[in-house]
Amino acid sequence: MEKFLTLTSTIVPLPIENVDTDQIIPARFLKATDKNGFGDNLFADWRYNKDGSPKADFVLNNSLYSGSILVAGKNFGSGSSREHAAWAIAGYGFKVVVSSFFADIFQNNALNNGVLPVVVSAEFLSEVFSAVNADSKVTLTVDLLNQTVTNNASGKSENFEINAYKKECLLNGLDDIDYLLSKRDMIEAYEQKIK
C-alpha cells in the first residue's frame, strides 16, 4: 500500500446525502476478477448517458472541478460491502473523501486501499461546499500526522479522528494482513484453547 502523509488539492464537490455503494459502482460492473479499471465506472449511472456519452450536469464531467479530494454529503458509502466502491474511488484518483458521516464498511474498505476518509463537522462541510461554489479552485489540505483538515479559502482548520493503528498503517504503507500473519502462533494457541 502507498504511504499517506499530507495532501493539498482542489476538490470535487458532491453535495448529495446517503450516496450508497450502488451509486459509487453499480452491481453490473462487479463481474471482474481483478481490481483494475473500476475508476472508469465510478458513479457510472450519474456520469454517463445510456449511450455512454458523458452527462454534462454531473460534477465529474465538469472541467471546472478536479483534484484528488472528493467532498460528499453525509452518510457516504452506505449499503453494500463491495470493496469495488473503494477500488473505483482509488482508481479514479481520489486519495481522500471528506464527509460529515461515513458508513462503517465503506470506511474500512477505503482505509484498506489507502484512501483516507476524513470526517468533518456539518458546519465545516457546508462551508467547503459554499467556498467551492464561489471559487472552483479552492483547495483543502489534509495532514494525517497532525490529523487536521484545512479549508484554504478561509484558513479554517478542524481536527479529524482516526484509529491510531490505522494511522500508523497509512503513514507507513502497511496493511492488516502483514499484521495478522505475524500473529500466527497466537491464532494457533487460541484454537488449542477452544478445542
Next chain:
Amino acid sequence: MSSNNQTSSSAGPATLFDKIWDAHVVSSVENGPTQLYIDRHFCHEVTSPQAFNGLRARGLKVFRPDKTTMTADHNTPTIDQDQPVKDPISRNQLDTFARNASEFNMPLFYPLGHEKNGVVHIIGPENGFTQPGMTIVCGDSHTSTHGAFGAIAFGIGTSEVEMVLATQCILQTRPKTMRITFNGKLGKGVTAKDLALYMISKLTTGGATGYFVEYAGEAIRNMSMEERMTVCNLSIEMGARGGMIAPDETTFAYVNGREFAPKGEEWEQKLAYWKILKTDEGAKFDKELVFDAADIQPMITYGTNPGMGMGITESIPTLDQIDEAGRISFEKSLNYMGFQAGEKLEGKQIDFVFLGSCTNGRIEDFRIFANYVKGKKKADNVTAWLVPGSWKVEQQIREEGLLDILTEAGFKMRQPGCSACLAMNDDKVPAGKYAVSTSNRNFEGRQGPGARTILASPLVAAAAAITGRITDPRA
C-alpha cells in the same frame, strides 16, 4: 466450545454481544482494533476473486479451508442453470470461483446446480453452518442475517476476506451496542419485514452506524427463525454493523438435526453453552430504543433508500417536513421515483413483483405469498419473478404443494439466486418501471438502470401481484 463461557473479560453483567465478542478475542492491538477469531466464513463469487489473487501474490494457502463455505449466488442466471452461462464475463467469474475452490482445496464448495447451492445467507442456516455463539463473516453486507441465531455476524470487504482466508482472523474495532425492544404483538397482516422497514424509517439509513444491535421484546420472541432472519438481515440498512437475537428454544429446535449442526454429546455440550447466551439483567447498552409493535402497519418505501418508508395508507412527507440539508437529496429521490411530495401511493399501478432474496426468499415467505394468491389470478399488467433462496427451498415449495397453487394463479417459479435484488444477471427491471420487491434495497438502479423499487413484505407483494396496484393486504 464449552470453555468459551470462561473467557469474558468484563466483570459484572454482560450483554449477549459482549459474551460472544470476548470469547473470540485472540489479541488486541494497542490503541487499535481487536484481532477476532472467525468461526464461519461464507464466500461467494463476486467479492472473493481478488482475495484469492492476493493469497497467490503473497504465496499463502488458505489457513482453515473447512471453516469457509462457498456458494455461487450473486452473478448467476435464474433459468437454464444446467446450460453454460451465456454472459462470458459472468461465466469467467464463476469459472474463477471454481478454480479458486479447487486450487486452494476448499472442501465446502457449492457451485450452480449443486443441491446445497443457493443464496449464501439462506444456505448457511438451512445446512446448520450457522449456530449460536459464533462469529460469522462474509463479503456481503447482509451477513447480519445470521445474527438471528445469537451470533456476531457482519459483512466485510474483499481485503478482509483475504485476511480471513489467510489467518481465520480479522481486525475490528469494537462497535457500540444498542438494544431495540419491540413490546406487544404485531397486528394482522403485519410481518417481520414491516417491523424492520418501520424501524429503519424511524432510525434512517445511518441511524445505527457504529452500533451492533440486539433485538428484544415480545414481538421478537414470538417470531420464527425465518422472521428473525428477515429482521437481522435488514440491520445493515440502518447502518448497523450487525443485529442479533438471543437464542432460545425456537433457535435450538431449528438448528437441531441439520447436517453441519453438532450431534450427540457435542450437541449437549454446545446446547448448555448456548443457553447462557443472553444479555444479563442490568447489562448496559450504549443506546436503548423501545417501540410498540401495535403501532406498525404494512410498510412500503417511496424513495431511494430503505429509510424512506411509510405505512401503506400514509402519504409521502411534504418538503417542509424534511430538514434543509436533506432537501436536495429528497427531491432528487422523488424525481427518480416519479412521485410527488405529500402523495399517497395506495392504488398506484405497478409493473413488476419480485419475491426472493436473502431478506425474503425462505419457505415461509413463499407460504405467505401462496396463501394470499390461492384461488386468485395474477394481474395481466404484472411481470412476477418468484425466486426461491435455495434448491432446498425450491424443493420444499414443490413438496408442500405451493407450486401448484402458484401455477394455478398464473405464476411461474424461477431457479435459486440473488436475481433481481441486485440485477447482476438478466433479471433487470426496465427503466421507469415500478417493482414491488421483497428485497432489501431501493437504491437508484439497484434492480436495473432506471428501475423504480418499492420495498415491501411478501404479503404486500402478493396483493400487488393480484391487483396490479399498491394494495393494503388487510383490505
